[in-house]
Amino acid sequence: MPKDHGIGASTKRREDVRFLTGRGRYTDDINLPGQAHACFVRSQVAHGRLNGVNTDAAAGMPGVIRVFTAGDFERVGGLPCGWQVTDRFGAVMQEPGHPVLATGKVRHVGDPIALVVAETYDQARDAAEAVVVDIEELEPVLDMKAALAEGAPKVHDELTSNLCYDWGFVEENREAVNKAFETAHHVTTLDLVNQRLVPNAMEPRVAIGDYDFATDDSTLYTTSQNPHVIRLLMGAFVLGIPEHKLRVVAPDVGGGFGSKIFHYAEEAAVTFAARHLRRPVKWTCTRSESFVTDAQGRDHVTRIELALDAEGHFQAIRTETYANMGAYLSTFAPSIPTWLHGTLMAGNYRTPLIYVNVKAVFTNTVPVDAYRGAGRPEATFQLERVIDKAAREMGMDPVELRRKNFITQFPYATPVAVEYDTGDYNATMDKLLEIADVAGFEARLAESKARGKLRGLGVNCYIEACGIAPSHLVGQLGARAGLYESATVRVNATGGLVVMTGSHSHGQGHETSFAQVVADMIGIPDNMVEIVHGDTANTPMGMGTYGSRSLAVGGSAMVKATNKIIAKARKIAAHLMEASPEDIELKDGRFTVAGTDKSVAWGDVTLAAYVPHNYPLDEIEPGLEETAFYDPNNFTYPAGAYACEVEVDPETGKVTVERFAAADDFGNIVNPMIVDGQVHGGIAQGIGQALLETTTYDEYGQLLSGSYMDYAMPRASDVPFYAVDHSCQTPCTHNPLGVKGCGEAGAIGSPPAVVNAVVDALQRAGHSHITHIDMPLTPSRVWAAMQG
Amino acid sequence: MTRVTMTVNGKAVSGEVEGRTLLSQFLREGLGLTGTHIGCDTSQCGACVVHVNGQDVKSCTTFALECEGAEVRTIEGMANPDGSLSTIQQAFQDHHGLQCGFCTPGMVMTASALLAKNPTPSEAEIRHYLEGNICRCTGYHNIVKAILAASGQDVSHLGHGDAVAAE
Amino acid sequence: MYAFELVRPATLDEAVTALGAEEAQALGGGQTLIPTLKQRLAAPAKLVCLSGLAELKGVCIADDGAVCVGGATPHAVVAAEAAAHYPALAALAGNIGDPAVRNRGTIGGSLANNDPSACYPAAALGSGATIRTVNRDIAADDFFQGMFTTALEDGEIITEVRFPVPERAAYQKFEQPASRFALVGVFVAKYDDGVRVAVTGASEGGVFRWAEAEAALSGDFSAGAIAGLSLDADMMIGDLHGSPEYRAHLVKVLTGRAVTAAG
Structure with a gap:
């Protein structure tokens, strides 16, 4: 029987009622009294010297309150980068300044130059058009390898080159890896591009700055995945507002996928403007604007080599990647191609020697940072594609080649610095082959053939490091922040609980699943627990939601705080029943003296805590409220196996995803329905990357795919129903819930499955020269590949 | 004006x-x-x-x-006169047809328009009718499932028919 | 958007008068025009809304059997009301954009805009339709004059489009995956006096007739009849969704499929 409440139940989401009735409260739904509206003047060119900004005409236009330019921000810090990578020679990365408004130069189309504040948005936009910008156009730097060439124009004049860093991992293994390749029985080499993506959360970004001059309090309402991080970065590094005078609110947020982690210039600009103007200033991003201002994802150009022995055992892996940083370093950008990428290069396999080289490059494009999966999809894609290619070259079955190399003993220390605690990769593969009905593939292939279509099957594995992260570890790796999480559990006198979490929900359903956990621990109905998040004024300092960390880290903090509550409540119950706390058991919301029929209800205990007439005041304080911070000992390692079946139209090259199956090991599961939904969404994003989405700049640095007219978002008709399973569960060994995280798996595991399937279909049809096609596998590209 | x-x-x-x-x-x-x-x-x-x-x-x-x-x-x-969720809204909740909720109003309005014209649409008809509605969260699986369910069709083969109401 | 005046005439005459004003522009369903205005790529002083003109709406059958579509008829209405009379036209209309767009977008708006990737121009040209305006009748062959360019004068309203009904016809659309416009669309119609093949989405010059295919298919209305033909990629659109060569190839594939679908 499926559970009907608490941990393990597919409880319907409580947040849905407001979303389904139009009562969600997203940032753009907020309008403050006296609010003014902002419009940014943005660079129309990719690279240029900013010789002057004339605001005279704009300032006199109807409704205009103030036009801010870079000069107004002189005393304001630049946008900070939260991670410093050390290169393979021991030097720290090149870190250019990132002013709130462009100073000296503009470095990408969309770079903000001035901020117009007016009574209405239309007036602000009219005036923004009247701002005269004197830009001397410079040759843009777009291609990464060209950017590193001798004499290439520099994105940042103050740097020595466009190279941010040249990272080697593990640098000490470099020579040993090279030697292994010299003596390998077989080497498979693959050159590939993991193309740049635009995250495209459906809610565009919004920021509203507010200022109360009577109290000197600033408030920022923003579309963020981590309001405390924004408060810290913007308060301490940009505007110089102490945290106790700055409140950041991220209310209902319409999806993030990484793009709403980062601190953006617009947030600082409207907060700054509100302080100066003493009135609220609201900025709502248009979708067209978001295409040139939201941090983008991926954009790796890679060569991967896999050395194998005669039996197909992996001997060594060597990769060289060029990773595009864009024009500036976004908040966590340097960490993505390095620590979130190189550390996953072992995948699910025993490979004794691995060397990863990453060259991060500045170009005149929108900054690149984390997008769902962040580094791990790039690692998985390379590895799972090169394994498929190796299997074909060696005449081996791709599934068997993987199985032959699976890690089967845990814990397992990889040669790329992480230690997997648990896993069972054969189990997820077995489950996958079952739910994908791989046995029925041949029959479906024959049926496709009869209709004149090509059919292919692609299978792959993935592993990810989630639950970021042990603070002591990331600190050593260059993180400028801790990555713990927090929770405050407040029990009311009548027994209901309010949990204030530092995690943030922007679609993940924490209000439901977090409540399930706490209610289950106490044995009370889920609806006695309320989850509060998203406002620095009423939640403890937390690092927010990304990297599939909410339940593993935030949930663990909540468990810790709830355990403190239970421990104290047990003392109160013991006092009420004149027993010893050690003898008190908590079950189904009642405290019982073990071995007796004496009991008190949860509500009696909570009432006693706030009406302490009969209460051990000499031992414990009144009240029932506890806070806990949790800092994990290790990452978590969700893993799984994915299968995709495609049909290819041999005349047009159009690929149709016919079947998709995912078998994931997420450890323990709190709400299976929500977990399925997370995987579904990730798969669609992965199919989108594999087949549809492309971020294309022209030779001038103009974004050609700058709207939904050209950036192909997956629609309902582009995807099938998915078969997903997470019954293989090897619980995480080091967090109290045994959970691993499920948010990014789908996006990590699915792109190689799709590409493997298309290559398989083409190979079966006799196109033996096709060993790889770069994503997205558009009809045009597939057709061109078939032409030879 | x-x-x-x-x-x-x-x-x-x-x-x-x-x-x-x-x-x-x-x-x-x-x-x-x-x-x-x-x-x-x-x-x-x-x-x-x-x-x-x-x-x-x-x-x-x-x-x-x-x-x-x-x-x-x-x-x-869209809710019933007594404030309860209408059939299509309830189906979206029952089948987890929404995550961040941002595209949801448009999805519900489009789905209800479809069902007004075609009370028992096929999976393919639903997917085609959603051509003008983009969701970045759900991968569409549970949206299509919710619309099938709202039209009274069997969705038990599409995973998690066992969603439960909160207590 | 820049500010403008929006007027809602009650009659065609009022609309014509309103469009006589300086910088006035007709507003059909607005499904292309409004996004254009949002990007501030157009700055009309006055928009004259045609959607309230009942006389421009609906589908009827003329004495000669032609399907006549009022200029302000939304795509969804054509999809429903033309289905019994001209199924290929109805199917084309029923697959433009998305359902919400089809409820607003109009045939007159689509033809007047003449987007090189729009579907309706292929139907009009492929059917040898007559575009009737307030002033005159314009043959489809004379109407389309290159991408976003037509024979319409400033302020000239399309009141009706008359489609002679062919013996057989079909439209094949290969969608551009983002916009869902036609990456290439081919409309094939077989009449007593020959076959017409109209291609949209492919050419730098907008919708065009593929004369060689028409000749071949007029002799032998089968997909095999065009096997030996090919199109010159030089005149084709190349963009991030497809090269000129790919589009040239698709035109041929889709023409064959349209012939097969027409039966």
Whole structure:
């Protein structure tokens, strides 16, 4: 029987009622009294010297309150980068300044130059058009390898080159890896591009700055995945507002996928403007604007080599990647191609020697940072594609080649610095082959053939490091922040609980699943627990939601705080029943003296805590409220196996995803329905990357795919129903819930499955020269590949 | 400014608008009905879909003045008269057809328009009808499932038929 | 958007008068025009809304059997009301954009805009339709004059489009995956006096007739009849969704499929 409440139940989401009735409260739904509206003047060119900004005409236009330019921000810090990578020679990365408004130069189309504040948005936009910008156009730097060439124009004049860093991992293994390749029985080499993506959360970004001059309090309402991080970065590094005078609110947020982690210039600009103007200033991003201002994802150009022995055992892996940083370093950008990428290069396999080289490059494009999966999809894609290619070259079955190399003993220390605690990769593969009905593939292939279509099957594995992260570890790796999480559990006198979490929900359903956990621990109905998040004024300092960390880290903090509550409540119950706390058991919301029929209800205990007439005041304080911070000992390692079946139209090259199956090991599961939904969404994003989405700049640095007219978002008709399973569960060994995280798996595991399937279909049809096609596998590209 | 009058969710409303005022702006800013969302500026995402005289339209691509005298229905007017969720809304909750909720109003309005025309659509018909509604969270699986379920079709083979109501 | 005046004439005459004003522009369903205005790529002083003109709406059958579509008829209405009379036209209309767009977008608006990737121009040209305006009748062969360019004068309103009904016809659309416009669309129609093949989405010059295919298919209305033909990629659109060579190839594939679908 499926559970009907608490941990393990597919409880319907409580947040849905407001979303389904139009009562969600997203940032753009907020309008403050006296609010003014902002419009940014943005660079129309990719690279240029900013010789002057004339605001005279704009300032006199109807409704205009103030036009801010870079000069107004002189005393304001630049946008900070939260991670410093050390290169393979021991030097720290090149870190250019990132002013709130462009100073000296503009470095990408969309770079903000001035901020117009007016009574209405239309007036602000009219005036923004009247701002005269004197830009001397410079040759843009777009291609990464060209950017590193001798004499290439520099994105940042103050740097020595466009190279941010040249990272080697593990640098000490470099020579040993090279030697292994010299003596390998077989080497498979693959050159590939993991193309740049635009995250495209459906809610565009919004920021509203507010200022109360009577109290000197600033408030920022923003579309963020981590309001405390924004408060810290913007308060301490940009505007110089102490945290106790700055409140950041991220209310209902319409999806993030990484793009709403980062601190953006617009947030600082409207907060700054509100302080100066003493009135609220609201900025709502248009979708067209978001295409040139939201941090983008991926954009790796890679060569991967896999050395194998005669039996197909992996001997060594060597990769060289060029990773595009864009024009500036976004908040966590340097960490993505390095620590979130190189550390996953072992995948699910025993490979004794691995060397990863990453060259991060500045170009005149929108900054690149984390997008769902962040580094791990790039690692998985390379590895799972090169394994498929190796299997074909060696005449081996791709599934068997993987199985032959699976890690089967845990814990397992990889040669790329992480230690997997648990896993069972054969189990997820077995489950996958079952739910994908791989046995029925041949029959479906024959049926496709009869209709004149090509059919292919692609299978792959993935592993990810989630639950970021042990603070002591990331600190050593260059993180400028801790990555713990927090929770405050407040029990009311009548027994209901309010949990204030530092995690943030922007679609993940924490209000439901977090409540399930706490209610289950106490044995009370889920609806006695309320989850509060998203406002620095009423939640403890937390690092927010990304990297599939909410339940593993935030949930663990909540468990810790709830355990403190239970421990104290047990003392109160013991006092009420004149027993010893050690003898008190908590079950189904009642405290019982073990071995007796004496009991008190949860509500009696909570009432006693706030009406302490009969209460051990000499031992414990009144009240029932506890806070806990949790800092994990290790990452978590969700893993799984994915299968995709495609049909290819041999005349047009159009690929149709016919079947998709995912078998994931997420450890323990709190709400299976929500977990399925997370995987579904990730798969669609992965199919989108594999087949549809492309971020294309022209030779001038103009974004050609700058709207939904050209950036192909997956629609309902582009995807099938998915078969997903997470019954293989090897619980995480080091967090109290045994959970691993499920948010990014789908996006990590699915792109190689799709590409493997298309290559398989083409190979079966006799196109033996096709060993790889770069994503997205558009009809045009597939057709061109078939032409030879 | 011109005065426009229409019926929104059964209630007569009017307001002063410019020629360029979109229906979506009138609803959100003029009437405070912020359930209608704006997710793009090229008329593709469908987060703004409302019903005008019974037809699903993109309110971000319709001028308020074009709706003079029209009957408009938004997500705020979709619940049953007693305030409970209507069949299509309930199906979205029962089958986890939403995550961040941003595209949801448009999805529900589009789905209800489909079901008004085609009470038992096939999976393919549903997917085709959702051509103008983009969701970045759900991968569409549970949206299509919810619409199938709302039309009374069996969805037990599509995973998690066992969603339970919160206590 | 820049500010403009929006007027809603009650009659065609009022609309014509309103469009006589300086910088006035007709507003059909607005499904292309409004996004264009949002990008501030157009700045009309006055928009004349045609959607309130009942006389421009609906589908009827002329005495000669032609399907006549009022200029302000939304795509969804054509999809429903033309289905019994001209299924290929109805199917084309029923697959433009998305359902919400089809409820607003109009045939007159689509033809007047003449987007090189729009579907309706292929139907009009492929059917040898007559575009009737307030002033005159314009043959489809004379109407389309290159991408976003037509024979319409400033302020000239399309009141009706008359489609002679062919013996057989079909439209094949290969969608551009983002916009869902036609990456290439081919409309094939077989009449007593020959076959017409109209291609949209492919050419830098907008919708065009593929004369060689028409000749071949007029002799032998089968997909095999065009096997030996090919199109010159030089005149084709190349963009991030497809090269000129790919589009040239698709035109041929889709023409064959349209012939097969027409039966």
